[in-house]
Amino acid sequence: MPHRYHVGISCKTVGIGPDGTVKMLAYVTILVNSRGQRILERYVEPTWQPVTKYDTERTGIEAHHLIGGERSSSICAYSHGGQAKPFDEVQQEVSNAIRGRTLVGHSLWRSLSVLGIRHPVVDTRDVALYVPFRNTLNNPSAGRLIIGLRSLVQDLLERQMPPGIISTHDSARYAMELYRLDCTQWELHISNGIPPCALPPSSFSTCYT
DSSP, X not given: OOOTTEEEXXXXXXXXXXXXXXXXXEEEEEESSTTOOEEEEEEBXXXXXXXXXXXXXXXXXXXXXXXXXXXXXXXXXXSOSSOBBOHHHHHHHHHHHHTTSEEEESSHHHHHHHHTOXXXXXXXXXXXXXXXXXXXXXXXXXXXOOOOHHHHHHHHSOOOOOSSOOOHHHHHHHHHHHXXXXXXXXXXXXXXXXXXBOOOOGGGGGGBO
């Protein structure tokens, strides 16, 4: 079973550049267990202006969310502006929170990339890459196709994720629940030296140590 050294993580991004395709960190959540107990949750001030794509219908993020305000160690409210913190400060907080811990999530390379943080690959549990899940869904391909979180939750947890915007809190919590579903076998594979996950996209290899 997961213990205090396992944490779930999920991030949201906004887009910069002419077409908004360059991703920049906007929000991050870290959970300490599958019940949703939060240890860190932050909006992040843009490190580059202007933001050209908020993708609000998918992320729920608007410009006022990313306005910096008084620095506080308290958890940021979901809907209030003026509480974003500088990127380097959030990056350090996240680095401290995950150091020495096993990181659980869906498509972890995306979070690590926008955070600019590297993490030991042996200390990651990525439900998007877990081969037994792919086999269960009759999708054993270890190639380019990544099974979405909604599909994993629907088919393996037998639950429906609500339509519309999914918070980082819920994304991280669902990933932790999926990990718990087969964590004993997952850890057994690792202890036996048999990696149970496919490789992340090669372009994100620098996210891991």
